Amino acid sequence: MTTPIMTLMIAAVRKAARGVQRDFGEVSSLQISVKGPGDFVTNADKKAEKTLREELLKARPAYGILGEEEAEHKGTDPDHRFIIDPIDGTFNYMHALPYFAITIALERKGEIVAGVTYNPITDELFHAEKGSGAFVNNKRMRVAGRRELVDSLVATGLPNRGNKDHAERRAEMMIMQLRTAGIRAMGSTALDMCYVACGRLDGAWHANLNPWDMAAGVLMIREAGGFVHGLNGEANPLLSNNYIASNADLLPQMKAALAEAKKLPAA
Numbered sequence: 001m002t003t004p005i006m007t008l009m010i011a012a013v014r015k016a017a018r019g020v021q022r023d024f025g026e027v028s029s030l031q032i033s034v035k036g037p038g039d040f041v042t043n044a045d046k047k048a049e050k051t052l053r054e055e056l057l058k059a060r061p062a063y064g065i066l067g068e069e070e071a072e073h074k075g076t077d078p079d080h081r082f083i084i085d086p087i088d089g090t091f092n093y094m095h096a097l098p099y100f101a102i103t104i105a106l107e108r109k110g111e112i113v114a115g116v117t118y119n120p121i122t123d124e125l126f127h128a129e130k131g132s133g134a135f136v137n138n139k140r141m142r143v144a145g146r147r148e149l150v151d152s153l154v155a156t157g158l159p160n161r162g163n164k165d166h167a168e169r170r171a172e173m174m175i176m177q178l179r180t181a182g183i184r185a186m187g188s189t190a191l192d193m194c195y196v197a198c199g200r201l202d203g204a205w206h207a208n209l210n211p212w213d214m215a216a217g218v219l220m221i222r223e224a225g226g227f228v229h230g231l232n233g234e235a236n237p238l239l240s241n242n243y244i245a246s247n248a249d250l251l252p253q254m255k256a257a258l259a260e261a262k263k264l265p266a267a
């Protein structure tokens with residue numbers, strides 16, 4: 001049974017996805033404006049955010065909206081806020097790499113209670129509601145069951161040229177290469193978190209994020225039986241702007257590896 005709020009959120013991502021998908025095949029002709037070094041925004045991002053805001057506010061005019069491309073809209077209902085990223089993985093999108101997603105979460109009194117993340121290219125729709133489980137194309141998701149980090153595939157995100165903390169991220173990669181079976185840095189945190197939720201990835205971590213990158217993913221992972229918190233153990237990754245996620249066996253092993261990385265001399 002899909003609840004009215006989930007129906008609305010799914011309809012909104014599907015509507016926004018139409019334009020995103022149309023432009024995907026023509027990345028070379030997209031108008032790209034530079035927001036900052038290594039951080040581009042395309043017209044597709046802006047159009048998709050506009051569509052998401054219109055669709056969500058039409059049905060829930062009192063709710064607030066926090067999104068990447070426009071200023072926060074403060075609703076008259078102080079308890080409800082949508083958190084949206086019109087395209088998570090813009091760099092991939094610009095390079096015609098089909099690993100990006102449109103993502104919406106609903107926050108109620110500071111807690112994420114619903115999330116939808118959609119990759120229009122693979123037509124995979126991930127959704128979760130608090131207490132009702134997490135699903136990919138309506139199939140129940142469950143985090144991976146691996147127990148040893150040495151057998152595990154984990155994901156992270158690497159800072160682009162213009163971002164900070166290159167040395168810290170290199171140290172993490174160095175240790176994780178030794179402690180895991182393999183690492184991926186695929187370029188969409190929202191999708192990485194869904195991939196942890198459905199067990200394609202055994203775990204993931206990422207520093208220096210924004211709430212919209214993670215909002216839906218946090219709920220997907222928890223509803224799929226996994227654990228996620230801030231890199232320093234914070235209960236709410238949306239407040240720490242970073243996260244680490246896995247199952248109960250691997251999470252402490254991942255944390256121990258990242259602690260080892262902190263002790264390496266900067267290189």
Ligand code: IPD
Pocket residue numbers: 068085087088089090091157158186187188189190208209213
């Ligand atoms: C980016 C993605 C990526 C992460 C970057 C984010 P954007 O979001 O989530 O995985 O490594 O830090 O900025 O800019 O493509 O919406």
Ligand code: CA
Pocket residue numbers: 085087088089212213
């Ligand atoms: Ca993002």
Ligand code: CA
Pocket residue numbers: 045068085086087088089090
């Ligand atoms: Ca984005």
